[in-house]
Amino acid sequence: MRNSMSCRFRAGAMAAIAMLPVLGGCYGFSGGGGLPSHMRTVWVAPIENESTQFGIAESLMDELLTAARQRLGLRLASEEEADAVITAQIRRYADEAVNFDAVGGVGADVFQRRVTVSVSVEILDVTENLIIWGNQSLTGTGEYEPGAETEDQALIVALENLVQQIVDGAQSQW
Numbered sequence: 001m002r003n004s005m006s007c008r009f010r011a012g013a014m015a016a017i018a019m020l021p022v023l024g025g026c027y028g029f030s031g032g033g034g035l036p037s038h039m040r041t042v043w044v045a046p047i048e049n050e051s052t053q054f055g056i057a058e059s060l061m062d063e064l065l066t067a068a069r070q071r072l073g074l075r076l077a078s079e080e081e082a083d084a085v086i087t088a089q090i091r092r093y094a095d096e097a098v099n100f101d102a103v104g105g106v107g108a109d110v111f112q113r114r115v116t117v118s119v120s121v122e123i124l125d126v127t128e129n130l131i132i133w134g135n136q137s138l139t140g141t142g143e144y145e146p147g148a149e150t151e152d153q154a155l156i157v158a159l160e161n162l163v164q165q166i167v168d169g170a171q172s173q174w
Contacts, residue, residue: 034171035072035084038127042074043082051093056117059155060088063163071167084132085124086166091137092118095151098143115142115154119162123170133169138162 044064049057064086068074074084099112122134142157144150 035074036125036128036132039083039125040075041077041082042068042072042084042086043077043079044068045079045085045087048089051090051117053090053093053155056090056093056155056159060090060117060119060159060162063159064088064166067163067167072170083126085126086121087124088119088121090117090119092116095154110146112143112145113151113154115144115151115158116140117155117158117162121166121169123166133172135165135169138165140165 044061047057047061047064065076068086069076077083079085094114094116096114096116097108097110097112098114100108100110102108116139118137118139120134120136121138122131124130125132140158140160140162142154142159142161144154
């Protein structure tokens, strides 16, 4: 009996091993992912700021330049020499109370505020003259507790969130 169990086990193991290449082929991954192989350099166009928040375009530009180098692996280049161009417009900036308590109809105690930044972004493959990724209503948020944190801290979080979405979009390319 032991010998027949051993033979069945070996036969089952051999069948499983024989099926690995077939099953592996079913699980393959293709499509999207990463930038085109010819894309090695980028130029980030000056960011248009349609909001009333001073300095936000410069902060977003700094975040985008850092992400292009460190997370997308691109070298910065002039507009004439770049393989890719990133354009962005800041459409909206808001700092709104999200957690508060009304005080006798004359005001409110605000416990938490949310900074929201909305942008439109496009990444152009200059070589192919093709927009490889874009989003006309990308939104990043950051929250803060008045008195303990600042609006600027929440803005940094909102911009980091936006840039991460841009990086994710550039890398996905579905």
